[in-house]
Structures are given as C-alpha cells and as structure tokens.
Amino acid sequence: MGLINISLDSIGNLIKDIREAITGKGIEDPNKKAEIEYKLAQLEFALKQGQLEINKAEAQNPNWFVAGWRPAIGWTGALALSYQFVVQPLLTWGTHLYGVNASPPQLDTGMLFNLILAMLGLGGFRTFEKLKGVQNRH
Numbered sequence: 001m002g003l004i005n006i007s008l009d010s011i012g013n014l015i016k017d018i019r020e021a022i023t024g025k026g027i028e029d030p031n032k033k034a035e036i037e038y039k040l041a042q043l044e045f046a047l048k049q050g051q052l053e054i055n056k057a058e059a060q061n062p063n064w065f066v067a068g069w070r071p072a073i074g075w076t077g078a079l080a081l082s083y084q085f086v087v088q089p090l091l092t093w094g095t096h097l098y099g100v101n102a103s104p105p106q107l108d109t110g111m112l113f114n115l116i117l118a119m120l121g122l123g124g125f126r127t128f129e130k131l132k133g134v135q136n137r138h
Helices: 008-022 030-060 069-097 109-132
Strands: none
Touching: 008 030, 069 109
C-alpha cells in the first residue's frame, strides 16, 4: 500500500470500535481502550509520515513551479506584513501630514496572521531540507 502500512482490516476494526464508543456502548475494558488509542496514534503517525514523504518529494523536484510554491507564499506573506505594518502607517501619516482625507487600505490581519503562522510551521520542513542538503536542487 505504499507509504501507509496499516491493513484495511485494522482500520475497519478501529472504525467499528469508534462507532461503538460514539453510539453509547462505552468501552469498559481498559486494555481495549488503550488498544484503540494506540491504533488511533498509529494511524495519525502513518498519515503524518505520508505527508512528510510528499513534502520531501516536492522539495526535491527540480521544477520551480512544484518546489517554489512555499517560498512564493512566504514572500507574499512577508510583503503583506511589510505593507500592513510599515508602508500603510507611513502612507497614512503622509496623507494626514499633507491634509489629504484619503487613507490607504488596510489588510485583514486575522487572515494574514493565520497564513504567516501556517508558513512558519512549514519552516521546520525547510530547515530539514537544508540539513539534508536538498535546498540547492530546485
């Protein structure tokens, strides 16, 4: 099955156990409960490993369109932050200084911070790429 080495049978049993827990048939056996938690952790780990493999494959791709989307989003976020916290206040100050009643538009900082924080999380993957020496293969 490639990247995820969990059998369909074990996933089916896990889903059945989760269904029983949701429908009110509580799992009283602590061993069974621990087994379900272990299977969930195993599934989550397998999914994360699969995503890491995808990220590595993308980072090693010589095509800039495939490997360069993260830096492009990063630079877009950096430009947006620069505008919002440096350029826009200076433009506002300049317009008030010269008596102009118009103010430059502001960006939605809530959405901007969500994007930037997500990109900072992906920065750990970029550090991993640099440590493994794949950063120059783009």
